[in-house]
Amino acid sequence: MIRPALDASAISEAVRHGETTVAEVADAFLERIEALEPDVHAFASFKPLQVRLQASLNEGRGLLAGVPVGIKDILDSADHPTQFFSPIYADHQPSRDAHVVTLLRQAGALIMGKTHTTEFAYMRTGPTRNPHDLERTPGSSSAGSAAGMAADFFAVALGTQTAGSLLKPAAYCGLFAFKPSFGLVSLEGVKPLAPSFDTVGWYGRSVRDLGLVARVLIPGFELPEAPRRPLHLGFCRTPRWDQVQPEVAEALEHAVEQLRHAGHQVSELKLPDEFAGVFDDHLIINDCEGARSLAKEFEQHRSLLSPSILAMFDRAAATTWDQETAAKARLAALAPRLNERCQPFDAILAPNCAMLAPLAVDSAENTGPSDFIKFWGAFGWPQVNIPLPRAEGLLPIGLQMIGRFRTDGALLRVAERVAAELLTDRGH
Template sequence: MNEATPSFVTTLIAQRGNVAACRARIDEAVARAEALEPTLHAFTWRPDSYVEPDACAPLAGLPVGVKDLIDTADMPTSYGSPIWRGHRPQADAPVVAQLRELGALVFGKTVTTEFAWRQPGPTVNPWREGHTPGGSSSGSAAAVGAGILPLALGTQTVGSVIRPAAYCGAVGYKPSYDTISREGVHALAASLDHIGFFAREVEVAALAHALFVAKRSDAIDSVETWRKWFAPLASPPRLGVVRTPFDERLQDEQKANFEASLAHLRAAGAIVTEIAFDADLAQIVDALQVILRVEAGRAVGPEARDHRDLLSAHMRALIDEGAQIPQARYEAALSLQAQLRERSHALLADCDALVSVPATGAAPAGLDDTGDPTFCAPWSLLGVPAVTVPSGWTEGGLPLGFQIVGAFGEDLGTLRVAAWIERVIGARRELVHAASTEVTA
């Protein structure tokens, strides 16, 4: 984006109080949803009409998708399960209530896999309808990737924000663990669950960070305060490249794209260093799987007890595997998690951020599986901030992503690095179509 061109965020701030502009944002989202939803299937529910927003509110008229794992009092919340079909929560989750207080419009509920685990919903990839959008935040990723929404809420336990964002050509942002209240969000594994965001660009993710993580609504008092709060980096960043024991799973196009992205960043002045990550990544992923299985049994216990026949085979297997894990092994996994989180600054090896691939490659063909989350798993266990930005395209026209990881609590700095990388790589495309899923460059 040209520096002289107003960004989406600065335009949003500058148009505060402009009723026509607020209405136009909503009308544009409605028009795209109506054109694309017959094929895309990103939403479980949308209202027939929308209340006119308070044009003077900070997020006046900003249409936002809310993952169907997150409670909304005025919209059904089924957690991706037939057990809860038609369920109406008594209250909004705090994150939704805050959205409304800021003037944002809850545009609709977006598809989730069953209780944020592997059983897919009907959503397709916005770039190729025969490919998965990823999961578990399938609908939020697809709605942003398709250009319906500039922002959507998701959740991540293993890789459910970063991976689908990469698959759908969106920006994904997973904040540091426990920086946003998870009250009113159906748990999968309480020690791993994060609320996260899908955004049109990194600056929109930074807007979400300012309001929901940093709790700094004053950052958007004016265009000037915003530019000061989310100022560009003064100099190119120092980046540490993370290689993993799982790299043999990478598709050739993802490998080539990652190396090309690193070359672009070096050419732009970044100091890019191959680091020896000072922790066992295979052990980290194993610890995450232990915690996930034990805690999923607790989170979905009531449903498993009363409605086991309505759970998917994926969920039944997850719960049954968790029941076989010894308590000592679970406690050891939690201990490792705490130790690594405490050491997260040291693990960055004097870099401003770590960089890695967000997935094995582009979105796999077929809708029965949501893809491999392994390349997100270490950062979910540590609870550190992670961002993915679009970094290129396969020959078949599917998006690829580039993941940026920071130290625990260093979310704003990580987003600033991600914004710099986004500008250098410049790989974002607009999805231009009506009801088809043909890509137009």
């Protein structure tokens, strides 16, 4: 019997080697879902018979042979409705899969269902709860994918990120996550929000799974050799470090100390004041592009949009064309300077979320700031979340790792070593 807690690499290997069948894998995960879904509410659409049908047709071949996957309901799917958590699209059934969903199927994955998103991947939250504490939010917007991972409903899940939508839920739910460099993964069939930032990313049970999925979703992607020498890491508190709650700050600093004790060099990376405006520039662009992306829904169905979306339209209307142009120009000018400052490091360490997962009841329109995530996402750089080892019963805390633009493979290799060091120290 397959354990739902196995990672995708282990599951697909067991399937390919005939140590288990895809039907057995499907049954194990379906059982888990049927037991916990009534509390977690990860799924926007779930059809167990459809999963069993896929399993019976699955040939047990491919990089993701028999691997159960959850799909954020911001991506189109031919066998489930795609509703974007908006009444405007209630029961809307697309004619074809998003490009990445097809690539998953071609690699042998089992599509377990569509997972809850916030409304159009923006702020209004759905019913999903955090499996670590059902009173708390899993974060947004890739809420169902993250909560479903934490509840062992699937071994891999797709999300998307515009500001903090992939990494924040990874921090709150204690997951490995990877948001690739901007532009590497096809957005065909993915509802746009702010096209300057929109990126498909994914959750996995291990760093090696993050790389496995990268090989499926980024044709031509290859993992380089891991460096064997001690790593040189930059620890960047980012200009808003003062927002980080003491418990989170302490855990991050402890992780940095662990890495130093393991023989790696971790240097403080201080960014000059000119980087303090990145947060606001990201907001300006997100607002203006978001208003353009949802223009047709605003025109025809205004009364069905949430207050947070309408507030975004208000801010966009109050922003001039030249202000948006200037925000884009500032980011473009800062990118090479950030690259230069980060060049000496194998990767950057930074906070992911400033806080622990807040209570769901307080999170209907806001699950907490994404500042430390969007700071790097503004430049399209690849980002990873490493869940810090935590004592039983404590809420998860995430360590963010960042690579320079298009150094995705190297970042995953460095993340693999960092994750191993942090776990080792835990005494496992």
